[in-house]
Amino acid sequence: MVEEIRNTIREQQGKDSGMIFVDPDLEFVNEVAGMSGDSFKKCFQCAACSATCPISPDENPFPRKEMIWAIWGMKDRLIKDPDIWLCYQCNDCSAVCPRTGNPGDVLAGIRNLAFKYYAFPSFMGKWLSDIKYLPLLILFPAILLLLVMGATGHLTIPEGEIVFRKVFPHPWPLDAVFILASLVAAGCAAVGAMRFWNDIRNSPVQRKEGHLTTFGEGISATIKEILQHSRFSECEAGKHRYYSHLLVFYGFLALFLTTSLVCTGLYLFDLQTPLPLLHPVKVLGNLGAAAFLVGICLMIYQRLVAAEKDVGKSSYSDWFFLWLMLTLALTGIFSQVFRLAEIRVLAYGTYFLHLVSVLMLFLYFPYSKFAHLMYRTIAIIHARIPVSVSATTIAADSSSEAA
Ligand code: SF4
Ligand code: SF4
Structure with a gap:
């Protein structure tokens, strides 16, 4: 009940202000860190990775947006993001990252978590x-x-x-x-x-x-x-x-x-x-x-x-x-x-x-x-x-x- 009220208030506030509320999933952040290393948290959103990736499209490019979602622990958005599957972990992007964020490895780690998420049973x-x-x-x-x-x-x-x-x-x-x-x-x-x-x-x-x-x-x-x-x-x-x-x-x-x-x-x-x-x-x-x-x-x-x-x-x-x-x-x-x-x-x-x-x-x-x-x-x-x-x-x- 308390959670329901909280969500309603957040939704209302979000609509009024145009803001998005983020509920960070810390366990997910740690899981990504376990697979790709801790340095992804150092990303400062310069977008050099997205500009370098030979596969990334001009409109709504990756992997910069995935990096910020990973830091914020937005598991739901990342697991359901089709772009993580377009990446081949070639690490062209990681080679130019000034913060050693290794975005290629981060996307690979999220894909591994997606296998687990969609598993049946x-x-x-x-x-x-x-x-x-x-x-x-x-x-x-x-x-x-x-x-x-x-x-x-x-x-x-x-x-x-x-x-x-x-x-x-x-x-x-x-x-x-x-x-x-x-x-x-x-x-x-x-x-x-x-x-x-x-x-x-x-x-x-x-x-x-x-x-x-x-x-x-x-x-x-x-x-x-x-x-x-x-x-x-x-x-x-x-x-x-x-x-x-x-x-x-x-x-x-x-x-x-x-x-x-x-x-x-x-x-x-x-x-x-x-x-x-x-x-x-x-x-x-x-x-x-x-x-x-x-x-x-x-x-x-x-x-x-x-x-x-x-x-x-x-x-x-x-x-x-x-x-x-x-x-x-x-x-x-x-x-x-x-x-x-x-x-x-x-x-x-x-x-x-x-x-x-x-x-x-x-x-x-x-x-x-x-x-x-x-x-x-x-x-x-x-x-x-x-x-x-x-x-x-x-x-x-x-x-x-x-x-
Ligand atoms: S991952 Fe690296 S290159 Fe990409 S936005 Fe973050 S700091 Fe810049
Ligand atoms: S690792 Fe993935 S995101 Fe990075 S350059 Fe290669 S295909 Fe693009």
Whole structure:
């Protein structure tokens, strides 16, 4: 009741004076400081960062405004700010900041907090952002796979030629576990995505980029931008991060395509695995794995180098995702190497670890840094289709479809 009266008085005073009342969330300020360092509080709003950022638009630029919101502890406004997702943490802005405020790191820290904020169920956001839950996060998929293998009589190391299907058969139980995990993760991710979309549609930060007028135009421009990494390529100080990001992105796409082709072959054409090394699908998979591994190693190296400096800080969420992807790449490559070298125990053991890491990637997608793929895509679409335009054109699109 007291709080209600206080809010009414504030609202009234705000209307009369044109002032905005700020309720600083000190816990949030400390969380940002924990991720990006304390120096962001020294920002004196000179705007050199916004003027330097190659991605920031002229109208309502970032990251200067986010810096003052962070200092004031305006959590609600920052978490729902679509602009934080347009930033690639290249740190061009941090390089020119006269107060060592590291705005690039501040935005990266806020993005990590947003994963937690939009997590569904919410406890998963907490688990993924705290190292003390790491053993649980690893054990859960490992035990799940062991239980399924035990229950279906596959908990032994088979004799004869090393064929992973003998221990982890398609379609049951292997595909069933992974399809179920993907559906659960997709459902939870969809909840977070819808919350985020509703929030940014009502955010005070709205964009009108590219003069796009229909939903379809916005989507195709977004896909083109993601495939080309066009915004990222404009960064200077973090140019090296652009190349490693490209390698990981296209390596992952190649691996995804390989898995899809193998699954289609298994279901529709009774394809027998393992495929010969020179089979086109195998070549695509191995090239993808190599690009993915090189990209991840570069990313880890770049973050380790940055850790020595004051700029380019990495949080636990960053490291969790990077180490998970490295494990994924190494176990995938080495399970093949051990299979070809006919080292039975190592081949099956490494393949089991590979499946655990794939399951972790699927299950924890909505809460880990992997989800930046989803939130950034939504933010770019939002930037391409401003609220006023999207509301009218989407309605027009649907009514013409209905007609
Ligand atoms: S973060 Fe640095 S460059 Fe940006 S407004 Fe603050 S002091 Fe200026
Ligand atoms: S880190 Fe790079 S993309 Fe992000 S605000 Fe700074 S200059 Fe812009």
